[in-house]
Amino acid sequence: AALGVAEDLPAGVMIAAAYRRWGMTCAARLEGDFAFALWDAPRRRLLCARDVAGVRPLCYRLERGTLAVAQHAAALAPPTGAVRDAAVADFLYGRVLDAERTWFPGVMRLAAGHTLVFENGALALHRHVSLNPAPPPPAGEAPARLRTLLDEAIARRTAGADERVGVLLSGGLDSSTIACLLRDQRKAAGAPPLPVFAMMFREPARSNERRHFDAVVATGGFAPTVLELDGYAPFADFETLLAATGGPTLSPNLACMRAVVAAAAERGVSVLLDGHGGDEVVGHGYGLLDELAARGAWPALWREARGAADNYGRSRATLVRRVAARQRQRIDAKVIAHLLAPFDREAAAGPDRPPTHLLSRAFLHASDLAERLRGVARPEAAGSEQAQHRAVLADPLQPYAFEVHAAFYGSLGVTARYPFWDRQVAEFCCGLPASEKLARGWSRLVLRRAMAGVVPDSVLARRDKLDFTVHLARGLVRHHHERIMHLLAAPDTPLAPFLDREQACAIYAGIAADPDAASGRAVQMIWRAAALGIWLETRREAALRPPKPAVQEAAA
Numbered sequence: 001a002a003l004g005v006a007e008d009l010p011a012g013v014m015i016a017a018a019y020r021r022w023g024m025t026c027a028a029r030l031e032g033d034f035a036f037a038l039w040d041a042p043r044r045r046l047l048c049a050r051d052v053a054g055v056r057p058l059c060y061r062l063e064r065g066t067l068a069v070a071q072h073a074a075a076l077a078p079p080t081g082a083v084r085d086a087a088v089a090d091f092l093y094g095r096v097l098d099a100e101r102t103w104f105p106g107v108m109r110l111a112a113g114h115t116l117v118f119e120n121g122a123l124a125l126h127r128h129v130s131l132n133p134a135p136p137p138p139a140g141e142a143p144a145r146l147r148t149l150l151d152e153a154i155a156r157r158t159a160g161a162d163e164r165v166g167v168l169l170s171g172g173l174d175s176s177t178i179a180c181l182l183r184d185q186r187k188a189a190g191a192p193p194l195p196v197f198a199m200m201f202r203e204p205a206r207s208n209e210r211r212h213f214d215a216v217v218a219t220g221g222f223a224p225t226v227l228e229l230d231g232y233a234p235f236a237d238f239e240t241l242l243a244a245t246g247g248p249t250l251s252p253n254l255a256c257m258r259a260v261v262a263a264a265a266e267r268g269v270s271v272l273l274d275g276h277g278g279d280e281v282v283g284h285g286y287g288l289l290d291e292l293a294a295r296g297a298w299p300a301l302w303r304e305a306r307g308a309a310d311n312y313g314r315s316r317a318t319l320v321r322r323v324a325a326r327q328r329q330r331i332d333a334k335v336i337a338h339l340l341a342p343f344d345r346e347a348a349a350g351p352d353r354p355p356t357h358l359l360s361r362a363f364l365h366a367s368d369l370a371e372r373l374r375g376v377a378r379p380e381a382a383g384s385e386q387a388q389h390r391a392v393l394a395d396p397l398q399p400y401a402f403e404v405h406a407a408f409y410g411s412l413g414v415t416a417r418y419p420f421w422d423r424q425v426a427e428f429c430c431g432l433p434a435s436e437k438l439a440r441g442w443s444r445l446v447l448r449r450a451m452a453g454v455v456p457d458s459v460l461a462r463r464d465k466l467d468f469t470v471h472l473a474r475g476l477v478r479h480h481h482e483r484i485m486h487l488l489a490a491p492d493t494p495l496a497p498f499l500d501r502e503q504a505c506a507i508y509a510g511i512a513a514d515p516d517a518a519s520g521r522a523v524q525m526i527w528r529a530a531a532l533g534i535w536l537e538t539r540r541e542a543a544l545r546p547p548k549p550a551v552q553e554a555a556a
Contacts, residue, residue: 002029012036018076019047027115028128031423032156035110037069042285046118053421054112054399057406061107067118072407073102073109074246081543083536085201088498089367092528093357097372099396103247112399131393131423133386133431142436143358143449144429146282147181150450151420154182157273164364166195166269169224171212173447174278176455178419182273184454193223195269197261201471204516209466215456219247220438225263229256232528233479234472239538244411249404250397252472252524261412274416276405280428281420282447284311285437287385289323294383296332309439311463317343326381354507354522358529362498385434393426399521473515474524476530484508484526487533494536495529504529 003017015036018026027049035056038047048069050058060069061076070076087103090096099111112235115128137145158165167179178305183194196217201207234255241254264272286308292301301320309316321340326332357364364370379391402418409416419425429437429446436446441463448460476484487493488504495501508526511518 002099009134015448024115025128033417033421035071044119046116048110048116048118049128050110050112050399051403052113052131052423053208053393054247055402055418055421057399057403058110059102059107060110060116062118062123063106064253065121065139065476067123068451069390072246072403073104073107076107077104077246077385081539083539085363085367086369086372089359089363089369089534090372091248091250092359092498092525093369093373094383094524095373095376096396097376097399099399109399109403122482124458131390131426131430133390134424134427136431136433136436137171142432142446143452146425146446147450147454149422149425149428150177150419151181151185153419153425154178154273155185156422157417158182158185158271160271162283163271164195164269165265165271165273166267167198167273167388168275169196169198169213169216169222170275170466171198171209171459171461172275172465172523173444173451173455174275174420176212176216176459177278177447178273178275179222180219180451180454182217183232187221193221194221195225195264195267197260197264197269197272198224198226199229199256200226201466202228203230204470205466207466207468207470212459212462215458218458225267227259227263229259230471231478232256232259232471232475232532234475235480235483235530235534238531238534239409242535242538243405245404248535250528251404252400252527252531253468254404254408256468256471257408257548258412259411265291265413269414271415271417272409274405275420276401276416277398277418277420278447279444280398281426282444283385283389283392283432283437284443285385285419285434286380286443287388288385288434288438289319289324290380290388291384291434293323293327293333294330296330298332298336304438304440308438308443310441311443315343315345318345332515354525355503356521356523358504358507360498363498386430389430393430467520469518469520470516472527473511473518476523476527477512480530481512484530487530487537488526494540495533498532499529 003021005017006265011034015030015038019038022029024047033055034050035050035058036048040047046067048058048060052054057071058069059076061066061074066204068076083103084101084105087101090243100108102109111128113127115126117124127190136142167175167182169175169179177525179194186194198213200210200213232255234252241258242248261272272483289305289308292304301323304320309319312319317340319338321344324333324337359369379388379395380387382391405416432446437444439445451460487495488501488508504526507522511522511526
């Protein structure tokens with residue numbers, strides 16, 4: 001409407017029209033998920049931009065006055081095959097510490113909400129938009145408002161007339177919210193049942209979400225497809241997955257998700273709605289604990305910490321001590337932290353507790369990981385609930401995850417869309433007071449209230465989330481034991497420059513002895529090391545492979 005053009009113009013045409021009207025500030029006017037590169041031929045200017053959350057990826061490389069852009073970093077990787085030591089260290093540690101650098105030297109990612117201008121051989125970057133908390137609604141109106149915003153976000157992401165839409169449905173609160181709201185929209189429009197796709201594990205019982213999935217499907221209006229994935233092999237055909245994502249990623253679950261997304265593609269689905277981001281966007285509200293501590297409301301903190309500690313899987317005394325210790329300006333907080341110290345079972349590393357990383361001492365020093373970690377504040381250090389929430393949304397992990405998903409889904413011919421990461425939804429949730437998100441141990445309270453009467457009560461009452469640790473551990477040991485041992489222990493392993501191999505072998509031995517009892521931290525560390533090793537092996541083999549002979553054209 002602001003441009004005075006038709007609503008059904010293709011996105012590229014709309015972006016070009018916005019540029020003609022508003023010039024280099026046009027990206028700030030755009031809503032939704034986007035990344036684009038626009039060439040202004042008369043001015044010899046290249047303008048690139050990425051949406052506020054970084055849902056769509058964009059990378060670039062500037063070399064000798066020439067700028068190249070691509071959706072994914074691997075497309076711009078230098079022919080030398082080199083990877084950055086810092087990227088290797090960050091991956092093995094399990095963190096995304098850099099919002100701009102990638103695996104490859106010289107290949108950069110355009111940060112979320114940023115614009116790039118390349119003109120006259122000069123490159124300039126600036127932020128064009130940020131997620132800003134919206135003013136909170138009047139008391140009691142937040143659940144209804146959130147439901148309306150999510151309904152509108154889903155409608156915007158399913159408006160394509162030529163698209164067949166499905167939903168990834170796990171039986172969790174986020175995916176059930178999306179599935180039930182879209183189902184109701186389709187019923188009102190007289191559309192056929194909504195295709196929903198799920199992966200399920202029958203055992204152990206704590207990992208079986210089937211009852212929650214069935215409760216949603218039983219409400220009607222769904223066409224379900226369920227894949228039973230017990231006993232899957234995490235590294236089966238892993239080289240294909242590496243080629244799709246351009247390298248190993250911090251998402252081991254992609255190995256089992258691949259079968260589900262492929263099944264959706266086989267059934268003609270071109271767009272999948274994904275509940276990814278629901279936790280981060282709605283917010284658990286644990287900043288309320290810090291707000292209570294900052295006010296010295298210790299009895300209220302002790303009461304509220306009971307349910308929150310259950311959600312965290314730790315003792316109430318441990319949680320209260322950690323929260324009190326963050327209040328460095330209050331004498332009473334220091335006293336409480338001191339008094340509770342003997343009850344903090346996590347304070348001292350026990351003999352069975354895995355280390356925080358597997359890096360060798362030499363590589364830890366060379367990669368400067370410890371120093372870089374000191375420069376990154378954890379979200380809970382931000383103070384209030386709103387500050388913590390904004391820190392979570394601004395974490396480089398968020399756009400990184402979207403980049404991984406874009407490559408993964410795209411390799412299977414499917415586009416993923418994320419209603420929870422709608423800008424209006426995110427800014428609304430970020431602006432809510434902590435009391436709307438956490439009360440008596442019930443986190444994400446506003447979403448539970450918003451979906452009352454829409455999502456089954458059994459799903460609304462869930463506090464747990466599926467933990468893939470046991471399935472990952474079993475798969476590593478049952479299907480890939482010899483390969484992992486070779487990657488960790490062989491003299492010629494490509495991991496030799498990076499790992500403390502003796503420590504890595506000891507941790508893996510513990511996992512192999514009893515996969516079902518393995519800690520999530522230990523399993524994730526071994527998985528990351530093995531994934532990196534497989535990738536480095538494939539790159540080494542590709543470098544040693546003789547080049548294909550040139551094809552000569554026959555003379556006329």
